[in-house]
Amino acid sequence: MIQLRHIERVFMVGEEEVHALRDVSITAEAGEYIAIMGPSGSGKSSLLNILGLLDRPDSGAYELDGTLVSNLDEKQQAAIRMHKIGFVFQFFHLVPRLSAFDNVALPLVLSGVKPDERQTRVSTALAAFGLGNRARHRPDQLSGGQRQRVAIARATIMQPSVILADEPTGNLDRSSGIEVAEILEELNHQGMTLIMVTHDPDMGKRSRRQILMVDGRVEGGKGEDRSP
Amino acid sequence: MRLRDILSFSIRAATANRGRVLLMLLAMAIGVGSVVVFISLGDSARNYVIDQFSSLGTDLLIVLPGRSETTGGPPPLLGETPRDLTLDDAMALSRARTVRRMAPIIAGSAPISVQGLEREMLVLGSSSELFAIRHLALSQGSFLPPGDLSRAESVCVIGLKGKKELFGSGPAIGRWLRIGDRRFRVIGILSSPGVSLGEDLGEIVIIPVAAAQSLFNASSLFRILVEAKNSAVIEPTRQAILEIIRQRHEGEDDITVITQDAVLTTFNRIFQALTLSVTGIAAISLVVAGIMIMNVMLVAVSNRRAEIGLLKAIGASRGQILGLFLAESTLLSTVGAAIGLVVALLGIRLAGILFPQFPLQLAPWSPAIAIAVALISGIAFGVLPAHRAANLEPALALARR
Incomplete structure (x- = not known):
C-alpha cells in the first residue's frame, strides 16, 4: 500500500521557485492500477520520482507497505528501490553495451545473487516475455517493443510490489504500445501495483483509476479514489 | 555485489570506449615503463661501479699523505706542510x-x-x-x-x-x-x-x-x-x-687512510640520490597518466549519466556506484601498468643486446614500485569522477535521454 501525505516539492529554476508538487496526498491500495495524467509540466514525473524514491520531497510523508520510507537514509532507500519498486521508462534506459540477458540480470548482479541462480531466473523471465531467442542481442539489435519488454523484465526480475511506468508506450508505435500495456496489465493482475504516467487519454482509459494533475496539484480523478 | 561481477561490469564498461581507453593505457604504460627503466638504469650503474671497485679487492686500504679533514684548533703559526x-x-x-x-x-x-x-x-x-x-x-x-x-x-x-x-x-x-x-x-x-x-x-x-x-x-x-x-x-x-x-x-x-668500504658507501649514496632524482622525473609522467585516467573517467561519467541514473533506480546505492567507477579506473591503471612493465622489460632486454658492455638489469623492486604507484594513482585520480557519478541525482540523470 502506498500513502503520500501532504507532499511538497519545490525546485529552484534560476531565481524563481517552481512548485512541482503542492500538497499532494494520494493513497493507493496494493494491486491498484492507476494512471497519472495531466499536461506536461503538471508535476506527473515529479510525483513518479517521489514515488520511486528517486527524489526526496521537501516536506510531507511517504509510506510504502507500512514503512515510512521518506525518512530512510540513502542506502536503505536504494534497498527499497531494489526490492519493492520496478521502473519502466519511456526511453527504456537499457545499458547499450549489455545484451538483453545482462540488462535483465543487472538488478540480480547488484544484489549479489549467484550466477547460476541468475541464469535460471533471467532465462525464465525472458521466455515469459517472449524474448527467449533474443537473450544475446544488444538493445540496438532489438525493436522498440522488444526493448520495452526487456526493460519490463528487468523491472520485475526482483518481484517488486510496485511498478512505476513513465510514459511506457510514449516511444512505441500503436501496436507495440498496446502489447506493452497488456503486459503491464497482466503483471497488475498478478498483484503488482501499477502506477503509470501518461498523457495519452486512450492509455489512461485502460486504467481503473485516473489521477489528474494540474500545476502541481491533484485536481481530481475518476475511479476508485479512496484518498482523503 | 560480487567481486567477479564488479570486475566484469568494469571491464565491459571500460572496453566500450576503445579509443580513449587505449590512449590512457598508453600514457600509463609510458609512465610505468619509464619509472622501471630509470630505476633499473640507476641501479645498474650503481652495481657497475661497485663491481669495478670490488674487482680491486674489498680488503684494500689506500694511504695518502696529508690529512683530508680539518681537526679544528688554531692554524699553526709557522707554515707546516704534511x-x-x-x-x-x-x-x-x-x-x-x-x-x-x-x-x-x-x-x-x-x-x-x-x-x-x-x-x-x-x-x-x-x-x-x-x-x-x-x-x-x-x-x-x-x-x-x-x-x-x-x-x-x-x-x-x-x-x-x-x-x-x-x-x-x-x-x-x-x-x-x-x-x-x-x-x-x-x-x-x-x-x-x-x-x-x-x-x-x-x-x-x-x-x-x-x-x-x-x-x-x-x-x-x-x-x-x-x-x-x-x-x-x-x-x-x-x-x-x-x-x-x-x-x-x-x-x-698527517696521513689519510681511505678504505674501500668508505669509497663504496659514498658511491652508493651518490647513485641512490641519482636514481631517486631520475625516478622522480619519470614519476611526473605517471602523474600525467593519472590525470588522463581522471579525464577518461570524467568523460565516462558524463556519457553514462543515464546508465548511472538507471543503476540507482534499480537499487544501486551510492557506495556501489562509487565502487564500480573506482574499480574501472583501478582496472585501467593496472592494465596500463602491466603493459608498461612488459615494455620496460623488453626495453631492458633490447638495451642489453645493443650495449652488452653496460650490464643493464631490471632492478628487483622496481616492478613492485611501479605497480604500487599505478594503483595509487588509479585510485587517487579515480576518486573525483567516481564521487561525481555516485552523487548524480537519479531523477535528473534519467530525465534526459
Whole structure:
C-alpha cells in the first residue's frame, strides 16, 4: 500500500521557485492500477520520482507497505528501490553495451545473487516475455517493443510490489504500445501495483483509476479514489 | 555485489570506449615503463661501479699523505706542510699483523723512448706486491721481482698498448727502453688492456719504486696500497696504519687512510640520490597518466549519466556506484601498468643486446614500485569522477535521454 501525505516539492529554476508538487496526498491500495495524467509540466514525473524514491520531497510523508520510507537514509532507500519498486521508462534506459540477458540480470548482479541462480531466473523471465531467442542481442539489435519488454523484465526480475511506468508506450508505435500495456496489465493482475504516467487519454482509459494533475496539484480523478 | 561481477561490469564498461581507453593505457604504460627503466638504469650503474671497485679487492686500504679533514684548533703559526710518506714508512706498514700485502706507489709521467720512437707515458714505481693487490695479469714474461724495495733494479713491466706503440708486433721481452735518462730492460707485458680506476693500464710502465724515486728525484711516495688479511680486519688495520705512521711522524696524524668500504658507501649514496632524482622525473609522467585516467573517467561519467541514473533506480546505492567507477579506473591503471612493465622489460632486454658492455638489469623492486604507484594513482585520480557519478541525482540523470 502506498500513502503520500501532504507532499511538497519545490525546485529552484534560476531565481524563481517552481512548485512541482503542492500538497499532494494520494493513497493507493496494493494491486491498484492507476494512471497519472495531466499536461506536461503538471508535476506527473515529479510525483513518479517521489514515488520511486528517486527524489526526496521537501516536506510531507511517504509510506510504502507500512514503512515510512521518506525518512530512510540513502542506502536503505536504494534497498527499497531494489526490492519493492520496478521502473519502466519511456526511453527504456537499457545499458547499450549489455545484451538483453545482462540488462535483465543487472538488478540480480547488484544484489549479489549467484550466477547460476541468475541464469535460471533471467532465462525464465525472458521466455515469459517472449524474448527467449533474443537473450544475446544488444538493445540496438532489438525493436522498440522488444526493448520495452526487456526493460519490463528487468523491472520485475526482483518481484517488486510496485511498478512505476513513465510514459511506457510514449516511444512505441500503436501496436507495440498496446502489447506493452497488456503486459503491464497482466503483471497488475498478478498483484503488482501499477502506477503509470501518461498523457495519452486512450492509455489512461485502460486504467481503473485516473489521477489528474494540474500545476502541481491533484485536481481530481475518476475511479476508485479512496484518498482523503 | 560480487567481486567477479564488479570486475566484469568494469571491464565491459571500460572496453566500450576503445579509443580513449587505449590512449590512457598508453600514457600509463609510458609512465610505468619509464619509472622501471630509470630505476633499473640507476641501479645498474650503481652495481657497475661497485663491481669495478670490488674487482680491486674489498680488503684494500689506500694511504695518502696529508690529512683530508680539518681537526679544528688554531692554524699553526709557522707554515707546516704534511710530512712526506717515505719508503721506510711503507716498509714499516708491512710489519703490521693484519697486513697481507703492501705496495708503495710513485706515479709520474715521463718520456719513454726506444730507438728514436718516443712516447709520453704514465710511469708507476711500485713493488712486486702490486701485481696481486691490483689483480693484474701478464701476457708475457714476469712481474717486478720481489726483494729489497730500496734496490733500484733497471727492469720494467709495460702495458700492452704501450708495447705495441714502442716495439710494434715484434718481441719486447729482454729489450731495453729509455725512461728519462735511465735505461730499463723489459721483463713483462701486462695483458689486461682495460681501464682500472681511471688509469689506463694499456699505456703504463711499471718500474721498481727505488728506480722511480731516483728517476723523479723524489723520496716521497704518491700513496701506499695496503691489503688487509681479510675484510673483517679492515678497521684494525686502519688503526694500526695510523698508529705506525703517528709514531714515525713524531705524534702527528698527517696521513689519510681511505678504505674501500668508505669509497663504496659514498658511491652508493651518490647513485641512490641519482636514481631517486631520475625516478622522480619519470614519476611526473605517471602523474600525467593519472590525470588522463581522471579525464577518461570524467568523460565516462558524463556519457553514462543515464546508465548511472538507471543503476540507482534499480537499487544501486551510492557506495556501489562509487565502487564500480573506482574499480574501472583501478582496472585501467593496472592494465596500463602491466603493459608498461612488459615494455620496460623488453626495453631492458633490447638495451642489453645493443650495449652488452653496460650490464643493464631490471632492478628487483622496481616492478613492485611501479605497480604500487599505478594503483595509487588509479585510485587517487579515480576518486573525483567516481564521487561525481555516485552523487548524480537519479531523477535528473534519467530525465534526459
